[in-house]
Amino acid sequence: MTAAREERLQLDAASVDNARTTLLQLLARAGVYSGDAEELIGLVEAGALAVAHETLAGTGRQAPPGSGEAYGAGWRDGSRAVTEGLAGLADRALGAAVAAEAGEDPDARPRVGRMEVERAKVAVVPLYLSFSEESDLDPEVTEQVLAASLATMGVRQRASYPGRLTAFAAEHRPHLERLYATYGPGSAIAIHGRYTLVHSPTSLAVLERLAARPAELREEWDAAELPPAWLDGLTRAWDETA
Template sequence: MNTADEGRHRLDAASVLNAKSTLLQLLARGGVYTGDAEELIGLVEAGALAGAYTEIGAPPGPRTAPGDKGESYAAGWSDGALAVVEELGVLAERALVRAVTSGPSAESPDEPSPVRRAEMERAKVAITPLYLSFAEVSDLDPEVTDQVLGAVLRTMSPRQRAGYPGRLTAFTEAHHTHLERLYAEYGPGSPIAIHGRYSLVHSPTSVAVLERLAATPSALHEEWDAAELPPAWLDGLTTAWGSPA
Protein backbone atom coordinates (compact mmCIF):
# COMPACT_ATOMS: atom_id res chain seq x y z
CA MET A 1 0.00 0.00 0.00
CA ASN A 2 1.45 3.36 -0.97
CA THR A 3 1.35 6.63 0.99
CA ALA A 4 -1.68 7.92 -0.92
CA ASP A 5 -3.64 4.78 -0.08
CA GLU A 6 -2.72 5.06 3.61
CA GLY A 7 -3.88 8.67 3.69
CA ARG A 8 -7.32 7.63 2.54
CA HIS A 9 -7.71 5.27 5.50
CA ARG A 10 -6.77 7.47 8.44
CA LEU A 11 -6.96 11.05 9.61
CA ASP A 12 -3.92 13.06 10.63
CA ALA A 13 -3.88 15.13 13.81
CA ALA A 14 -4.35 18.44 12.01
CA SER A 15 -7.49 17.19 10.25
CA VAL A 16 -8.99 15.88 13.49
CA LEU A 17 -8.29 19.18 15.23
CA ASN A 18 -9.84 21.05 12.32
CA ALA A 19 -13.01 18.95 12.55
CA LYS A 20 -13.24 19.55 16.30
CA SER A 21 -12.72 23.30 15.94
CA THR A 22 -15.33 23.46 13.19
CA LEU A 23 -17.83 21.59 15.34
CA LEU A 24 -17.20 23.92 18.28
CA GLN A 25 -17.80 26.96 16.06
CA LEU A 26 -21.02 25.51 14.65
CA LEU A 27 -22.31 24.67 18.12
CA ALA A 28 -21.39 28.14 19.37
CA ARG A 29 -23.48 29.68 16.59
CA GLY A 30 -26.37 27.57 17.86
CA GLY A 31 -25.95 28.96 21.37
CA VAL A 32 -24.04 26.07 22.92
CA TYR A 33 -21.48 27.28 25.45
CA THR A 34 -17.94 26.30 24.43
CA GLY A 35 -17.26 24.56 27.75
CA ASP A 36 -20.37 22.40 27.36
CA ALA A 37 -19.49 21.58 23.76
CA GLU A 38 -15.93 20.61 24.67
CA GLU A 39 -17.21 18.37 27.45
CA LEU A 40 -19.61 16.59 25.10
CA ILE A 41 -16.94 16.14 22.43
CA GLY A 42 -14.56 14.86 25.09
CA LEU A 43 -17.10 12.25 26.20
CA VAL A 44 -17.57 11.10 22.62
CA GLU A 45 -13.79 10.79 22.23
CA ALA A 46 -13.50 8.87 25.50
CA GLY A 47 -16.37 6.64 24.46
CA ALA A 48 -14.73 5.85 21.13
CA LEU A 49 -11.54 4.79 22.90
CA ALA A 50 -13.47 2.78 25.50
CA GLY A 51 -15.45 1.08 22.74
CA ALA A 52 -12.29 0.13 20.89
CA TYR A 53 -10.73 -1.14 24.12
CA THR A 54 -13.79 -3.29 24.84
CA GLU A 55 -14.02 -4.65 21.30
CA ILE A 56 -10.34 -5.50 20.99
CA GLY A 57 -9.88 -6.73 24.54
CA ALA A 58 -13.11 -8.72 24.86
CA PRO A 59 -12.85 -12.53 24.90
CA PRO A 60 -11.11 -14.21 23.20
CA GLY A 61 -8.99 -11.04 23.34
CA PRO A 62 -6.48 -9.85 20.74
CA ARG A 63 -6.26 -12.05 17.67
CA THR A 64 -3.55 -14.66 17.48
CA ALA A 65 -0.26 -13.98 15.70
CA PRO A 66 -0.46 -14.15 11.90
CA GLY A 67 1.27 -17.03 10.14
CA ASP A 68 3.12 -19.94 11.67
CA LYS A 69 6.42 -18.58 12.95
CA GLY A 70 6.85 -20.63 16.09
CA GLU A 71 5.82 -20.42 19.72
CA SER A 72 8.32 -17.73 20.70
CA TYR A 73 7.09 -15.38 17.99
CA ALA A 74 3.44 -16.10 18.87
CA ALA A 75 4.09 -15.45 22.56
CA GLY A 76 5.86 -12.17 21.84
CA TRP A 77 3.13 -11.08 19.44
CA SER A 78 0.46 -11.88 22.04
CA ASP A 79 2.30 -9.99 24.79
CA GLY A 80 2.69 -6.97 22.51
CA ALA A 81 -0.97 -7.05 21.51
CA LEU A 82 -2.06 -7.21 25.18
CA ALA A 83 0.22 -4.29 26.01
CA VAL A 84 -1.40 -2.23 23.25
CA VAL A 85 -4.90 -3.10 24.53
CA GLU A 86 -3.93 -2.12 28.08
CA GLU A 87 -2.53 1.19 26.85
CA LEU A 88 -5.75 1.81 24.93
CA GLY A 89 -7.66 1.35 28.20
CA VAL A 90 -5.36 3.87 29.89
CA LEU A 91 -5.95 6.38 27.09
CA ALA A 92 -9.72 5.89 27.38
CA GLU A 93 -9.56 6.58 31.11
CA ARG A 94 -7.44 9.71 30.61
CA ALA A 95 -9.86 10.99 27.97
CA LEU A 96 -12.80 10.46 30.33
CA VAL A 97 -11.07 12.30 33.17
CA ARG A 98 -10.25 15.21 30.86
CA ALA A 99 -13.85 15.40 29.68
CA VAL A 100 -15.51 15.38 33.10
CA THR A 101 -13.02 17.80 34.66
CA SER A 102 -12.91 20.26 31.77
CA GLY A 103 -15.09 22.81 33.57
CA PRO A 104 -13.96 25.17 36.33
CA SER A 105 -16.19 23.51 38.95
CA ALA A 106 -14.91 19.93 38.58
CA GLU A 107 -11.36 19.44 39.82
CA SER A 108 -11.66 15.68 40.41
CA PRO A 109 -13.69 13.08 38.50
CA ASP A 110 -14.64 11.31 41.73
CA GLU A 111 -15.42 14.22 44.05
CA PRO A 112 -18.78 16.04 44.37
CA SER A 113 -19.12 19.18 42.26
CA PRO A 114 -21.89 21.55 41.13
CA VAL A 115 -24.06 20.17 38.34
CA ARG A 116 -23.13 21.64 34.97
CA ARG A 117 -25.58 22.49 32.21
CA ALA A 118 -24.25 19.79 29.89
CA GLU A 119 -24.70 17.19 32.63
CA MET A 120 -28.29 18.36 33.15
CA GLU A 121 -29.05 18.22 29.43
CA ARG A 122 -27.51 14.73 29.11
CA ALA A 123 -29.75 13.53 31.93
CA LYS A 124 -32.84 14.99 30.25
CA VAL A 125 -31.96 13.34 26.95
CA ALA A 126 -31.52 10.01 28.78
CA ILE A 127 -34.69 10.00 30.88
CA THR A 128 -37.23 11.20 28.30
CA PRO A 129 -37.28 8.15 25.96
CA LEU A 130 -37.06 5.78 28.93
CA TYR A 131 -40.07 7.46 30.55
CA LEU A 132 -42.05 7.46 27.30
CA SER A 133 -41.53 3.70 27.01
CA PHE A 134 -43.74 3.37 30.10
CA ALA A 135 -45.99 6.45 30.13
CA GLU A 136 -47.27 9.48 28.24
CA VAL A 137 -45.86 13.01 27.99
CA SER A 138 -45.57 14.90 31.27
CA ASP A 139 -47.45 18.12 32.00
CA LEU A 140 -45.28 19.21 34.92
CA ASP A 141 -43.44 22.55 34.91
CA PRO A 142 -39.96 22.29 33.27
CA GLU A 143 -38.51 24.22 36.21
CA VAL A 144 -39.54 21.36 38.46
CA THR A 145 -37.66 18.98 36.18
CA ASP A 146 -34.44 20.98 36.64
CA GLN A 147 -34.84 21.10 40.41
CA VAL A 148 -35.46 17.38 40.73
CA LEU A 149 -32.70 16.38 38.31
CA GLY A 150 -30.30 18.71 40.11
CA ALA A 151 -30.92 16.86 43.37
CA VAL A 152 -30.50 13.50 41.62
CA LEU A 153 -27.25 14.44 39.88
CA ARG A 154 -25.71 15.88 43.05
CA THR A 155 -25.71 12.37 44.52
CA MET A 156 -23.04 11.47 41.94
CA SER A 157 -19.50 12.45 41.04
CA PRO A 158 -18.67 13.84 37.56
CA ARG A 159 -17.41 10.39 36.52
CA GLN A 160 -20.65 8.76 37.66
CA ARG A 161 -22.73 11.42 35.87
CA ALA A 162 -20.87 10.67 32.64
CA GLY A 163 -22.03 7.04 32.84
CA TYR A 164 -25.48 7.76 34.22
CA PRO A 165 -27.43 7.26 30.95
CA GLY A 166 -26.09 3.71 30.76
CA ARG A 167 -26.94 3.11 34.41
CA LEU A 168 -30.50 4.36 33.80
CA THR A 169 -30.91 2.07 30.80
CA ALA A 170 -29.67 -0.93 32.79
CA PHE A 171 -32.03 -0.03 35.64
CA THR A 172 -35.12 0.14 33.41
CA GLU A 173 -34.20 -3.11 31.68
CA ALA A 174 -33.70 -4.92 34.99
CA HIS A 175 -36.99 -3.63 36.46
CA HIS A 176 -39.11 -3.38 33.32
CA THR A 177 -42.12 -5.32 34.64
CA HIS A 178 -42.07 -3.48 37.96
CA LEU A 179 -41.90 -0.10 36.22
CA GLU A 180 -44.70 -0.99 33.81
CA ARG A 181 -46.96 -1.81 36.73
CA LEU A 182 -45.97 1.34 38.63
CA TYR A 183 -46.74 3.72 35.74
CA ALA A 184 -49.98 1.90 34.91
CA GLU A 185 -51.20 2.29 38.51
CA TYR A 186 -49.92 5.79 39.30
CA GLY A 187 -48.91 7.53 36.05
CA PRO A 188 -50.70 9.32 33.21
CA GLY A 189 -53.96 7.61 32.29
CA SER A 190 -54.41 6.18 35.78
CA PRO A 191 -57.01 7.42 38.30
CA ILE A 192 -54.21 9.18 40.24
CA ALA A 193 -54.30 12.98 39.87
CA ILE A 194 -51.27 14.76 38.44
CA HIS A 195 -51.04 16.98 41.54
CA GLY A 196 -50.38 15.34 44.89
CA ARG A 197 -47.96 12.90 46.49
CA TYR A 198 -47.66 10.92 43.24
CA SER A 199 -46.98 13.96 41.05
CA LEU A 200 -43.52 12.84 39.96
CA VAL A 201 -44.87 9.60 38.48
CA HIS A 202 -46.30 11.96 35.84
CA SER A 203 -42.83 13.34 35.07
CA PRO A 204 -39.82 11.86 33.20
CA THR A 205 -37.72 12.73 36.26
CA SER A 206 -39.41 9.84 38.07
CA VAL A 207 -37.16 7.36 36.24
CA ALA A 208 -34.07 9.12 37.58
CA VAL A 209 -35.48 9.40 41.11
CA LEU A 210 -36.48 5.74 41.20
CA GLU A 211 -33.00 4.67 40.12
CA ARG A 212 -31.46 6.72 42.91
CA LEU A 213 -33.98 5.38 45.43
CA ALA A 214 -32.85 1.89 44.52
CA ALA A 215 -29.12 2.72 44.44
CA THR A 216 -28.43 5.46 47.02
CA PRO A 217 -31.58 6.33 49.01
CA SER A 218 -29.75 8.10 51.84
CA ALA A 219 -27.81 10.42 49.52
CA LEU A 220 -30.98 11.19 47.56
CA HIS A 221 -32.91 12.10 50.72
CA GLU A 222 -30.06 14.38 51.79
CA GLU A 223 -29.95 16.24 48.47
CA TRP A 224 -33.75 16.34 48.31
CA ASP A 225 -33.91 18.08 51.66
CA ALA A 226 -31.07 20.47 50.71
CA ALA A 227 -33.00 21.47 47.55
CA GLU A 228 -36.15 22.01 49.66
CA LEU A 229 -38.22 19.84 47.33
CA PRO A 230 -41.63 18.62 48.59
CA PRO A 231 -41.08 15.56 50.84
CA ALA A 232 -44.45 14.19 49.70
CA TRP A 233 -43.14 13.72 46.16
CA LEU A 234 -40.30 11.49 47.31
CA ASP A 235 -42.54 9.67 49.78
CA GLY A 236 -45.07 9.05 47.02
CA LEU A 237 -42.49 7.57 44.68
CA THR A 238 -41.08 5.45 47.50
CA THR A 239 -44.55 4.09 48.26
CA ALA A 240 -45.31 3.44 44.59
CA TRP A 241 -41.97 1.65 44.16
CA GLY A 242 -42.66 -0.48 47.22
CA SER A 243 -39.40 0.31 49.03
CA PRO A 244 -39.11 1.38 52.66
CA ALA A 245 -38.96 5.16 53.14
Protein backbone atom coordinates (compact mmCIF):
# COMPACT_ATOMS: atom_id res chain seq x y z
CA MET A 1 0.00 0.00 0.00
CA THR A 2 1.40 3.39 -0.99
CA ALA A 3 1.90 6.25 1.45
CA ALA A 4 -0.78 8.25 -0.38
CA ARG A 5 -3.23 5.38 -0.02
CA GLU A 6 -2.46 5.08 3.70
CA GLU A 7 -3.04 8.81 4.10
CA ARG A 8 -6.50 8.54 2.54
CA LEU A 9 -7.46 5.83 5.02
CA GLN A 10 -6.69 7.83 8.17
CA LEU A 11 -10.27 9.11 8.70
CA ASP A 12 -11.11 6.58 11.40
CA ALA A 13 -14.12 6.27 13.71
CA ALA A 14 -12.58 8.56 16.35
CA SER A 15 -11.96 11.29 13.78
CA VAL A 16 -15.51 11.05 12.44
CA ASP A 17 -16.91 11.20 15.98
CA ASN A 18 -14.73 14.24 16.68
CA ALA A 19 -16.14 16.03 13.62
CA ARG A 20 -19.69 15.16 14.66
CA THR A 21 -19.16 16.39 18.23
CA THR A 22 -17.54 19.59 16.99
CA LEU A 23 -20.47 20.27 14.68
CA LEU A 24 -22.98 19.65 17.48
CA GLN A 25 -21.15 22.07 19.75
CA LEU A 26 -21.00 24.75 17.06
CA LEU A 27 -24.71 24.35 16.32
CA ALA A 28 -25.48 24.56 20.05
CA ARG A 29 -23.63 27.86 20.25
CA ALA A 30 -25.75 29.09 17.35
CA GLY A 31 -28.89 28.22 19.32
CA VAL A 32 -29.85 24.99 17.55
CA TYR A 33 -31.53 22.54 19.93
CA SER A 34 -29.38 19.42 20.37
CA GLY A 35 -32.21 17.07 19.35
CA ASP A 36 -32.75 19.01 16.11
CA ALA A 37 -29.02 18.99 15.38
CA GLU A 38 -28.75 15.24 16.01
CA GLU A 39 -31.68 14.63 13.66
CA LEU A 40 -30.16 16.72 10.87
CA ILE A 41 -26.77 15.04 11.20
CA GLY A 42 -28.45 11.64 11.24
CA LEU A 43 -30.31 12.44 8.02
CA VAL A 44 -27.07 13.56 6.36
CA GLU A 45 -25.37 10.33 7.42
CA ALA A 46 -28.28 8.21 6.18
CA GLY A 47 -28.32 10.16 2.93
CA ALA A 48 -24.59 9.65 2.36
CA LEU A 49 -25.04 5.89 2.73
CA ALA A 50 -28.07 5.92 0.43
CA VAL A 51 -26.15 7.84 -2.26
CA ALA A 52 -23.21 5.45 -1.95
CA HIS A 53 -25.60 2.51 -2.35
CA GLU A 54 -27.22 4.06 -5.41
CA THR A 55 -23.84 4.81 -6.99
CA LEU A 56 -22.44 1.33 -6.45
CA ALA A 57 -25.68 -0.36 -7.47
CA GLY A 58 -25.60 1.53 -10.76
CA THR A 59 -21.94 1.17 -11.73
CA GLY A 60 -20.12 -1.01 -9.23
CA ARG A 61 -21.38 -4.37 -10.40
CA GLN A 62 -19.50 -4.38 -13.69
CA ALA A 63 -16.25 -6.37 -13.59
CA PRO A 64 -13.14 -4.73 -15.10
CA PRO A 65 -12.90 -5.14 -18.89
CA GLY A 66 -11.15 -8.32 -19.95
CA SER A 67 -12.05 -10.25 -16.79
CA GLY A 68 -12.77 -13.94 -17.16
CA GLU A 69 -16.22 -15.37 -16.49
CA ALA A 70 -15.30 -16.82 -13.10
CA TYR A 71 -13.66 -13.57 -12.02
CA GLY A 72 -16.64 -11.57 -13.28
CA ALA A 73 -19.10 -13.77 -11.41
CA GLY A 74 -17.14 -13.36 -8.19
CA TRP A 75 -16.94 -9.61 -8.75
CA ARG A 76 -20.70 -9.34 -9.22
CA ASP A 77 -21.40 -11.46 -6.12
CA GLY A 78 -19.06 -9.35 -4.02
CA SER A 79 -20.52 -6.12 -5.39
CA ARG A 80 -24.04 -7.34 -4.67
CA ALA A 81 -23.10 -8.16 -1.08
CA VAL A 82 -21.56 -4.71 -0.58
CA THR A 83 -24.49 -2.81 -2.08
CA GLU A 84 -27.03 -4.83 -0.10
CA GLY A 85 -25.03 -4.14 3.05
CA LEU A 86 -24.99 -0.42 2.27
CA ALA A 87 -28.75 -0.46 1.69
CA GLY A 88 -29.26 -2.04 5.09
CA LEU A 89 -26.97 0.48 6.77
CA ALA A 90 -28.76 3.38 5.07
CA ASP A 91 -32.16 2.08 6.18
CA ARG A 92 -31.02 1.61 9.78
CA ALA A 93 -29.41 5.05 9.83
CA LEU A 94 -32.61 6.66 8.59
CA GLY A 95 -34.63 4.73 11.16
CA ALA A 96 -32.29 5.89 13.93
CA ALA A 97 -32.47 9.51 12.74
CA VAL A 98 -36.26 9.68 12.87
CA ALA A 99 -37.08 7.11 15.57
CA ALA A 100 -36.95 9.59 18.44
CA GLU A 101 -39.66 11.76 16.88
CA ALA A 102 -41.70 8.69 15.99
CA GLY A 103 -41.58 7.17 19.47
CA GLU A 104 -39.31 4.40 18.16
CA ASP A 105 -41.73 3.67 15.29
CA PRO A 106 -40.23 5.42 12.23
CA ASP A 107 -43.41 4.81 10.21
CA ALA A 108 -45.70 6.52 12.74
CA ARG A 109 -47.27 9.95 12.20
CA PRO A 110 -46.50 11.96 15.36
CA ARG A 111 -46.92 15.68 15.80
CA VAL A 112 -44.95 17.60 13.20
CA GLY A 113 -41.72 18.94 14.67
CA ARG A 114 -40.18 22.37 14.20
CA MET A 115 -37.18 21.01 12.30
CA GLU A 116 -39.45 19.11 9.91
CA VAL A 117 -41.21 22.38 9.08
CA GLU A 118 -37.87 24.14 8.65
CA ARG A 119 -36.64 21.45 6.26
CA ALA A 120 -39.84 21.80 4.24
CA LYS A 121 -39.35 25.59 4.05
CA VAL A 122 -35.79 25.18 2.82
CA ALA A 123 -37.01 22.79 0.13
CA VAL A 124 -40.12 24.60 -1.08
CA VAL A 125 -38.97 28.24 -1.26
CA PRO A 126 -36.35 27.88 -4.03
CA LEU A 127 -38.68 25.62 -5.99
CA TYR A 128 -41.44 28.22 -5.79
CA LEU A 129 -39.07 31.02 -6.78
CA SER A 130 -38.26 29.10 -9.96
CA PHE A 131 -41.85 29.88 -10.97
CA SER A 132 -42.32 33.31 -9.38
CA GLU A 133 -40.00 36.18 -8.48
CA GLU A 134 -41.76 36.97 -5.20
CA SER A 135 -43.96 35.44 -2.53
CA ASP A 136 -46.25 36.77 0.14
CA LEU A 137 -47.85 35.03 3.11
CA ASP A 138 -47.69 35.50 6.85
CA PRO A 139 -44.80 33.44 8.35
CA GLU A 140 -47.04 31.96 11.03
CA VAL A 141 -49.59 30.86 8.45
CA THR A 142 -46.78 29.40 6.34
CA GLU A 143 -45.77 27.17 9.24
CA GLN A 144 -49.37 26.10 9.84
CA VAL A 145 -49.88 25.16 6.19
CA LEU A 146 -46.62 23.22 5.99
CA ALA A 147 -47.38 21.45 9.27
CA ALA A 148 -50.79 20.36 7.95
CA SER A 149 -49.15 19.06 4.78
CA LEU A 150 -46.43 17.19 6.67
CA ALA A 151 -48.96 15.68 9.08
CA THR A 152 -50.30 13.52 6.22
CA MET A 153 -47.01 11.58 6.18
CA GLY A 154 -45.01 9.30 8.44
CA VAL A 155 -41.64 10.52 9.64
CA ARG A 156 -39.74 8.54 7.01
CA GLN A 157 -41.77 10.23 4.28
CA ARG A 158 -41.20 13.62 5.88
CA ALA A 159 -37.46 12.98 5.79
CA SER A 160 -37.59 12.44 2.03
CA TYR A 161 -40.20 15.14 1.33
CA PRO A 162 -37.74 17.58 -0.30
CA GLY A 163 -37.08 14.93 -2.94
CA ARG A 164 -40.82 14.39 -3.45
CA LEU A 165 -41.36 18.13 -3.90
CA THR A 166 -38.49 18.38 -6.38
CA ALA A 167 -39.85 15.47 -8.42
CA PHE A 168 -43.38 16.92 -8.34
CA ALA A 169 -42.17 20.33 -9.56
CA ALA A 170 -40.16 18.73 -12.36
CA GLU A 171 -42.98 16.45 -13.49
CA HIS A 172 -45.61 19.22 -13.55
CA ARG A 173 -43.44 22.21 -14.53
CA PRO A 174 -45.48 23.39 -17.57
CA HIS A 175 -48.72 23.13 -15.58
CA LEU A 176 -47.21 24.97 -12.61
CA GLU A 177 -45.87 27.71 -14.88
CA ARG A 178 -49.39 28.31 -16.22
CA LEU A 179 -50.85 28.26 -12.72
CA TYR A 180 -48.47 30.87 -11.29
CA ALA A 181 -48.60 33.05 -14.40
CA THR A 182 -52.40 33.14 -14.21
CA TYR A 183 -53.00 33.34 -10.45
CA GLY A 184 -49.66 34.06 -8.77
CA PRO A 185 -47.71 37.24 -7.96
CA GLY A 186 -47.71 39.62 -10.89
CA SER A 187 -51.04 38.37 -12.18
CA ALA A 188 -54.34 40.24 -12.09
CA ILE A 189 -55.46 38.05 -9.15
CA ALA A 190 -55.17 39.77 -5.78
CA ILE A 191 -53.49 37.97 -2.92
CA HIS A 192 -56.53 38.27 -0.67
CA GLY A 193 -59.29 35.75 -1.22
CA ARG A 194 -59.56 32.18 -2.36
CA TYR A 195 -56.31 32.29 -4.38
CA THR A 196 -54.16 33.45 -1.45
CA LEU A 197 -52.09 30.27 -1.36
CA VAL A 198 -50.98 30.66 -4.98
CA HIS A 199 -48.94 33.66 -3.80
CA SER A 200 -47.09 31.51 -1.27
CA PRO A 201 -44.34 28.85 -1.59
CA THR A 202 -46.56 26.60 0.51
CA SER A 203 -48.82 26.16 -2.52
CA LEU A 204 -46.33 23.68 -3.99
CA ALA A 205 -46.43 21.56 -0.85
CA VAL A 206 -50.22 21.67 -0.77
CA LEU A 207 -50.54 20.76 -4.45
CA GLU A 208 -48.22 17.79 -4.03
CA ARG A 209 -50.28 16.54 -1.08
CA LEU A 210 -53.55 17.11 -2.97
CA ALA A 211 -52.18 14.85 -5.69
CA ALA A 212 -50.84 12.21 -3.31
CA ARG A 213 -53.09 12.24 -0.21
CA PRO A 214 -56.14 14.49 -0.77
CA ALA A 215 -58.38 12.98 1.93
CA GLU A 216 -55.64 13.09 4.58
CA LEU A 217 -54.75 16.66 3.66
CA ARG A 218 -58.33 17.88 4.01
CA GLU A 219 -58.57 16.13 7.38
CA GLU A 220 -55.41 17.83 8.66
CA TRP A 221 -56.49 21.14 7.09
CA ASP A 222 -59.73 21.09 9.04
CA ALA A 223 -57.91 20.05 12.22
CA ALA A 224 -55.58 23.06 11.85
CA GLU A 225 -58.62 25.32 11.29
CA LEU A 226 -57.13 26.73 8.10
CA PRO A 227 -59.53 28.55 5.70
CA PRO A 228 -61.30 26.00 3.47
CA ALA A 229 -61.50 28.64 0.72
CA TRP A 230 -57.70 28.57 0.36
CA LEU A 231 -57.71 24.85 -0.37
CA ASP A 232 -60.71 25.10 -2.66
CA GLY A 233 -59.22 28.07 -4.52
CA LEU A 234 -55.91 26.31 -5.09
CA THR A 235 -57.72 23.21 -6.33
CA ARG A 236 -59.81 25.31 -8.72
CA ALA A 237 -56.76 27.18 -10.04
CA TRP A 238 -54.98 23.86 -10.63
CA ASP A 239 -57.95 22.40 -12.50
CA GLU A 240 -58.53 25.51 -14.62
CA THR A 241 -54.90 25.66 -15.80
CA ALA A 242 -54.64 21.95 -16.61
